[in-house]
Amino acid sequence: MASYEELANSVIRGNAPKVIELTKSLVESGCDPLEIINQGLIGGMNVVGARFKVGEMFVPEVLMAARAMSSGVEIVKPLIAEGDMPSAGKVVLGTVKGDLHDIGKNLVAMMLESAGFEVLNLGVDISPEKFAEAVKEHQPDVVAMSALLTTTMLAMKDTIDVLAEEGLRDKVKVIVGGAPISEEFAQEIGADGYAPDAASATELCKNLIGQAS
Amino acid sequence: MSHSITELIKYMDRAKTGKRVTLKEWDYEILPKTLKEIAKKYGLEKTCDPKNPVNTDLELADQFFKAGVEAALRLGLYNDDTETIITVTEEELMSSVEAAPAELPIGKGREQVVIKARKPSDGVPPIYGGPLSIQMNEEYYIPLIETTLKSRLVDVHEGPSLDTVYGSPLLANTPYETAAGFYEARLRKEAQFRAGRQGMGNMLISSSSTEYGNLAAFSLFEQPQIALVLIPSALKTNYCSLHKCIQTLALGGYIESGSPNMMGGYTAGPECSAIASIADDLLQFSIHQAHMSGAPVYDLRYSGNCGRHALWSQTVSTQAVARNTHLIMLKTINQVAGPCTEMFYQESIVGFVANSASGLSYTIGPRSAGGKYKNHLTPLEIWFTSAVFKGAAGLSLEKANEIAKELIPKYEHLHANPPIGRSLPELHDIKTMKPIEEHYNLYMKMREEAKALGIPMPADGVLC
Numbered sequence: 094m095a096s097y098e099e100l101a102n103s104v105i106r107g108n109a110p111k112v113i114e115l116t117k118s119l120v121e122s123g124c125d126p127l128e129i130i131n132q133g134l135i136g137g138m139n140v141v142g143a144r145f146k147v148g149e150m151f152v153p154e155v156l157m158a159a160r161a162m163s164s165g166v167e168i169v170k171p172l173i174a175e176g177d178m179p180s181a182g183k184v185v186l187g188t189v190k191g192d193l194h195d196i197g198k199n200l201v202a203m204m205l206e207s208a209g210f211e212v213l214n215l216g217v218d219i220s221p222e223k224f225a226e227a228v229k230e231h232q233p234d235v236v237a238m239s240a241l242l243t244t245t246m247l248a249m250k251d252t253i254d255v256l257a258e259e260g261l262r263d264k265v266k267v268i269v270g271g272a273p274i275s276e277e278f279a280q281e282i283g284a285d286g287y288a289p290d291a292a293s294a295t296e297l298c299k300n301l302i303g304q305a306s
Numbered sequence: 307m308s309h310s311i312t313e314l315i316k317y318m319d320r321a322k323t324g325k326r327v328t329l330k331e332w333d334y335e336i337l338p339k340t341l342k343e344i345a346k347k348y349g350l351e352k353t354c355d356p357k358n359p360v361n362t363d364l365e366l367a368d369q370f371f372k373a374g375v376e377a378a379l380r381l382g383l384y385n386d387d388t389e390t391i392i393t394v395t396e397e398e399l400m401s402s403v404e405a406a407p408a409e410l411p412i413g414k415g416r417e418q419v420v421i422k423a424r425k426p427s428d429g430v431p432p433i434y435g436g437p438l439s440i441q442m443n444e445e446y447y448i449p450l451i452e453t454t455l456k457s458r459l460v461d462v463h464e465g466p467s468l469d470t471v472y473g474s475p476l477l478a479n480t481p482y483e484t485a486a487g488f489y490e491a492r493l494r495k496e497a498q499f500r501a502g503r504q505g506m507g508n509m510l511i512s513s514s515s516t517e518y519g520n521l522a523a524f525s526l527f528e529q530p531q532i533a534l535v536l537i538p539s540a541l542k543t544n545y546c547s548l549h550k551c552i553q554t555l556a557l558g559g560y561i562e563s564g565s566p567n568m569m570g571g572y573t574a575g576p577e578c579s580a581i582a583s584i585a586d587d588l589l590q591f592s593i594h595q596a597h598m599s600g601a602p603v604y605d606l607r608y609s610g611n612c613g614r615h616a617l618w619s620q621t622v623s624t625q626a627v628a629r630n631t632h633l634i635m636l637k638t639i640n641q642v643a644g645p646c647t648e649m650f651y652q653e654s655i656v657g658f659v660a661n662s663a664s665g666l667s668y669t670i671g672p673r674s675a676g677g678k679y680k681n682h683l684t685p686l687e688i689w690f691t692s693a694v695f696k697g698a699a700g701l702s703l704e705k706a707n708e709i710a711k712e713l714i715p716k717y718e719h720l721h722a723n724p725p726i727g728r729s730l731p732e733l734h735d736i737k738t739m740k741p742i743e744e745h746y747n748l749y750m751k752m753r754e755e756a757k758a759l760g761i762p763m764p765a766d767g768v769l770c
Contacts, residue, residue, distance in 0.1 A: 148607050148615070151574040153338035191478030193386065196539050196571055199333070200606075242515055243441050243469055244478035272609055273441075275678045275726075289722075290607060 094122045097132040100165070104137025105144075107157025109164045116165040126172040130179060134165045138207040145204070146292035152200060159207045180211050182234040182302040185227045185265075187215035189238050189252060192245035197271055200291035201237060208295045221248065221255035228261045234302045237294065240271040249274075250282040266301040270294060309595050311555050317392050317593045318548060324382075324390035332384045332391075333572045337541060340380055341578040348373040354576040356614040359714060360660045360707035361622040364426065364629060371626035374584025375399070381585060383537075383593050386544040394592045402592035408632040410560055410597055412462060412507030412530065419461040419507065421598070423632045426625050426665040429700040434692035435462035435670040438638070439512035441680040442466040444473070446730055447490075451497035453739040454685040455506070457766040459692035462532070463494060463503075464670045466683055467512040476513060483514040487522025490514075495526070509534050509562070509670060517549035524557045535563035535594060540573050540582050540601070543593060551594050560597040562636055563590045569616050570606035576619035579603045583623040587635060598634040598668065599627075608721040609676055610640040612653035614714060621664045621703075628665025636668040637661060639691070644675030644682045644727025646745045649717045651752035654691045656710045659761060662698035663706040669695060674727065681729035686741060686749045689766040693753070697762045709759050741769075 095118040103111040112134075119129050141158040144150040150158075170178065184205055188198050195217050202214045213231050215223060224236060236256070240246040249269050256262040268286040269279050279287035285301055288294035327336060345351050348369055361367060382393035394402075408423040421433045437454060447468065454460060469476055471485045490513045498504055509532045511523035520533055533554035537547050547563065554561050564586055569579040586601035603623065605616035620637060627633055639657035643649035654672060661669065672691045675682040698706070717724075730736070733745045741749070746769065753763050753770070 145570075146607075148570060148605075151569075152571050152606075153334075153342070153574050156334050156338075191480075193544070194538060195329075196333075196568060200571065242478055243467060244476050244483065244513075244515065247469075247475050247477060272676075273678055277679070 100133030101137035104162050107161050109161040112161040112165045116168045126169045134162045181209040183211045184235045185213045185233040186237040187219035188217040189240045189248035190220045193217045194241035198239040201294045204291040204295045221252040224252045225255050225259045235266045237268045243273045314595045320392045321385040321388045344373050350577045359614040359617045359710045362703040367625035371630040373581045377581050377585035378588045383543045406591045414505035417506040421668050423634050424665045431696040431699040433461045433668045435464045436460045436688045437465045439465040439467040440683045441469045447493050448497045452500040455501035455503045457689050462507040464509040465512040483518040484522050486513040487519035491523040491526040520550045521553050529558035532560045537565040540567040562598045563594040563596045564600035566604045568606045576615045580619045580623040600636040602637040610642040612657040624664040634667045640673045642676040642724040645684050647725040647727045652713045656713050658694040659698040660706045662695050663701045693763045
């Protein structure tokens with residue numbers, strides 16, 4: 094019989110066919126689908142996240158691992174009642190108005206999804222009003238904003254202001270990141286947190302959601 | 307034919323007919339897989355030696371060059387706006403590289419300098435442009451630049467950048483950017499006049515990254531000046547960049563274009579990032595009709611390149627292009643520590659020596675405090691980095707590697723949480739621009755340390 098460790102290792106290697114084979118084997122052996130996800134699939138991705146953070150793995154390998162994990166989740170998902178599907182939380186994510194850069198934002202999306210978050214990636218050049226609409230519609234735990242330019246980072250404060258005007262600010266945590274952003278800037282504009290990199294963004298979301306609950 | 311709008315339009319036309327792929331396909335599939343295949347084909351996998359952060363194996367650099375040429379031909383540049391790939395033929399790539407200038411004179415009269423292509427361990431000092439586009443209060447712009455330009459260690463004027471125009475926030479893709487182009491150009495002229503540097507060359511424009519600011523600023527200077535065409539990310543272009551290229555060619559300026567290759571991102575590890583950097587350098591001369599390229603390698607973990615892996619990747623890719631072409635390259639050296647910290651000076655010695663010895667023609671700097679903190683930029687860091695860059699001309703790669711091995715262990719543990727130092731008004735009297743004693747003493751001490759490491763340090767002409 095396949096083991097959770099083998100499954101996690103296949104996720105780490107990004108070997109999707111093997112992940113499918115092992116996941117099916119574990120399901121057929123009667124293993125708990127939630128355990129397959131938590132111990133095998135997400136367990137593997139947690140290792141990937143840690144290795145990415147210290148520079149032992151790079152984006153292409155993380156991507157392959159994330160895809161391998163997803164192929165396993167697709168097999169197990171129908172066996173779990175909708176409400177029981179593990180979710181670390183919901184995050185609305187976007188690059189702010191006027192800014193078309195997306196490498197950092199997409200990395201954050203990928204790392205969050207891999208860590209079990211539900212991610213709504215709004216894309217680039219997202220106006221404060223669009224962020225507010227997304228918050229109303231999807232009721233996320235966290236709004237994550239990215240900016241690469243000093244001329245666009247100011248839109249982060251505008252977004253926070255619009256969330257406040259719409260009465261939404263107290264309902265979500267707001268985090269910011271991007272090359273010109275610092276912890277001090279995050280505090281200055283009234284964000285709840287700042288993440289210097291994609292792996293830290295995942296930890297930050299976990300911490301903020303943990304505090305809120 | 308080089309530097310022609312008709313050639314540029316030929317490549318723009320190709321964006322309309324090129325292979326259509328989504329951004330995700332390009333970033334997640336095509337780019338990383340192609341680079342990986344090429345690295346394997348040329349036997350370059352796991353060639354990065356972090357124990358020797360400056361590459362000294364020039365045959366390896368040549369092998370990287372071959373891989374970079376193949377990457378340029380197989381990949382081309384992805385146009386974000388059309389979601390298509392602009393490819394070039396081997397003949398187009400090679401003829402544009404052949405036709406590229408090996409020397410670019412910039413500035414007028416006694417302010418003229420010539421930016422020249424260099425080889426590894428070249429005895430000709432490279433050219434330094436400064437300061438980098440770090441955010442600065444409007445009221446500090448002229449005092450900072452007037453003082454900075456009093457030193458002839460700064461050959462070309464680039465930054466800093468403003469985040470307000472006449473007190474109003476400078477917002478992207480709005481008329482504020484056009485206003486910033488005119489405004490910054492006027493501030494530049496005033497500061498250069500006060501420093502006695504009228505006629506010096508400029509890189510335009512720091513406060514606006516779009517075509518709006520570029521056009522505004524170019525209209526106020528006698529040409530040629532250099533346009534900074536920063537493409538969205540590795541091996542990409544977009545209409546904003548192409549707008550700037552057309553404006554610059556039509557107005558008689560020089561195009562510098564390229565983008566950082568983010569090691570740890572889509573271009574993966576140090577080897578694949580070096581291949582991408584070489585391809586990025588080469589493609590600028592055809593698709594963007596560039597006069598010089600700018601494709602540094604940054605480590606995604608700390609957004610700098612004075613650590614082992616990024617330094618190795620940047621030195622091997624610079625050596626590859628320098629040895630096999632006569633292209634003029636500009637690459638930035640990114641510190642993460644801030645003004646008046648020992649770490650800043652140590653990172654600077656490592657980065658500027660390694661790049662100067664590897665054959666870099668030109669740089670703009672410094673990126674003190676990672677460029678994240680407003681007003682964290684003073685003349686002393688600018689002069690120091692230029693002195694190291696120029697002083698390292700003629701040093702061997704082995705010597706550069708020795709220096710890197712000695713200094714990197716002193717700061718690499720701080721990459722994730724570097725000291726940000728202090729701001730201009732904390733370190734200088736803004737009225738007289740005199741540095742506080744601690745700042746002056748550290749500068750002089752670190753100049754002596756650089757000399758003790760074997761780097762001849764040219765005088766700044768102001769404090770020493």
